[in-house]
Amino acid sequence: MSFRPRRTALYMPGSNARALEKARNLNVDVLLLDLEDSVALDQKEMARDQVVEAVKAGGFGHREVVIRINGMNTPWGEADLLAAASAKPDAIAVPKVDCAEDVYVVGRKLNDAGVDQAVRIWAMMETPGAMIRAAEIAGAVQEYHGRRLSCFVLGTNDLSKETRTAMVPGRAPMMPWLMQCLAAARMSDLTILDGVFNQFNDAEGFVAECEQGAQMGMDGKTIIHPKQIEDCNRIFSPSAEEIASCRTIIDAFDAPENQSKNVMTINGKMVERLHAEMARRVVEIADAIAKRDEQKS
Known part of the structure; x- marks a missing residue:
C-alpha cells in the first residue's frame, strides 16, 4: 500500500517485558518501544537489550515498529542508536531534536554503519528550538544525511516543561507551535503525530483532543495506554x-x-x-x- 496508516502510536516501556509481549496483539498502527522517558536510569541497558531482542524476534504483524532512543548527548544515546539500528526497526525516534544538524548527526552515523535506508528517522519535536526551527528541521530531508527523516512526533509534555506553558483543555497556549510544526511537516511531506493526552482515565477529554488533532490535520496521535486505542483509531479514520x-x-x-x-x-x-x-x-x-x-x- 502506498499510504501507511499511523492513526495510533502507543508508547511501550522497553523495560517491561510483559508490555513488549502484549504489544504484538494490540490494535495499533505504530508501536513506540521506549528507551527514554519511561525507563529508569538503572534499567537503561537492560531495556535496550530487551527491546532489541524483541524487535529482532519479530511477530509484530502489520504494526510499524519504532524504537525511541535516549538523546545523543546522553551516556546511552550512541549505544542505543547502534543497537536499535542492528534490530532493523521501521524507524528510530530521536528525542529533543533541536535543529537540522541533530538529524544529520543521526543520519550520518546510520549511513556510516551501513544501515539500510529503509530504517527511517522520526524527530521528536519537544523543545523551544524545535518550534523556532521546525521548517529547518523538516528541510533536512533535502540533504543526503537527512533523507531518512519521515515523521515529526510532538512531545507536548517536554515542550510544556521547557517553555513553562500550561497544559490546559483546548491547548490554546501551544496551538501556534503545533500548527507551525504541522505546516513544516507538510512542506516536506512528512507524517506528523500529535502529542499524548496524560489523563488516560478521562475518556471525554481524550476524545476531544483527538478530534482537535484530526481537525488540525494531524495524521495520528501518540498514546500512553491501551484504553485509548479504540477512540484514537476511530477519530483518525475517515467516516x-x-x-x-x-x-x-x-x-x-x-x-x-x-x-x-x-x-x-x-x-x-x-x-x-x-x-x-x-x-x-x-x-x-x-x-x-x-x-x-x-x-x-
Missing part, C-alpha cells in the same frame, strides 16, 4: 459518510464528460478539482485501513 462523499466527488470529476471542468456543483455544493484530489487521499487512507483490517482477521 463512512466522508468516504461515500469523497467517492461521489471522484466519480463526478472522473466522468468523461467532465474531464475539462475545474468546478462543478455536486449535491448542492460548489466543488473544485482540488477537492477531488483531497478526496482521493481520503479514499486512499480508507482503503489502506480496510486492507490492514483484512490482514488482522
Whole structure:
C-alpha cells in the first residue's frame, strides 16, 4: 500500500517485558518501544537489550515498529542508536531534536554503519528550538544525511516543561507551535503525530483532543495506554459518510464528460478539482485501513 496508516502510536516501556509481549496483539498502527522517558536510569541497558531482542524476534504483524532512543548527548544515546539500528526497526525516534544538524548527526552515523535506508528517522519535536526551527528541521530531508527523516512526533509534555506553558483543555497556549510544526511537516511531506493526552482515565477529554488533532490535520496521535486505542483509531479514520462523499466527488470529476471542468456543483455544493484530489487521499487512507483490517482477521 502506498499510504501507511499511523492513526495510533502507543508508547511501550522497553523495560517491561510483559508490555513488549502484549504489544504484538494490540490494535495499533505504530508501536513506540521506549528507551527514554519511561525507563529508569538503572534499567537503561537492560531495556535496550530487551527491546532489541524483541524487535529482532519479530511477530509484530502489520504494526510499524519504532524504537525511541535516549538523546545523543546522553551516556546511552550512541549505544542505543547502534543497537536499535542492528534490530532493523521501521524507524528510530530521536528525542529533543533541536535543529537540522541533530538529524544529520543521526543520519550520518546510520549511513556510516551501513544501515539500510529503509530504517527511517522520526524527530521528536519537544523543545523551544524545535518550534523556532521546525521548517529547518523538516528541510533536512533535502540533504543526503537527512533523507531518512519521515515523521515529526510532538512531545507536548517536554515542550510544556521547557517553555513553562500550561497544559490546559483546548491547548490554546501551544496551538501556534503545533500548527507551525504541522505546516513544516507538510512542506516536506512528512507524517506528523500529535502529542499524548496524560489523563488516560478521562475518556471525554481524550476524545476531544483527538478530534482537535484530526481537525488540525494531524495524521495520528501518540498514546500512553491501551484504553485509548479504540477512540484514537476511530477519530483518525475517515467516516463512512466522508468516504461515500469523497467517492461521489471522484466519480463526478472522473466522468468523461467532465474531464475539462475545474468546478462543478455536486449535491448542492460548489466543488473544485482540488477537492477531488483531497478526496482521493481520503479514499486512499480508507482503503489502506480496510486492507490492514483484512490482514488482522
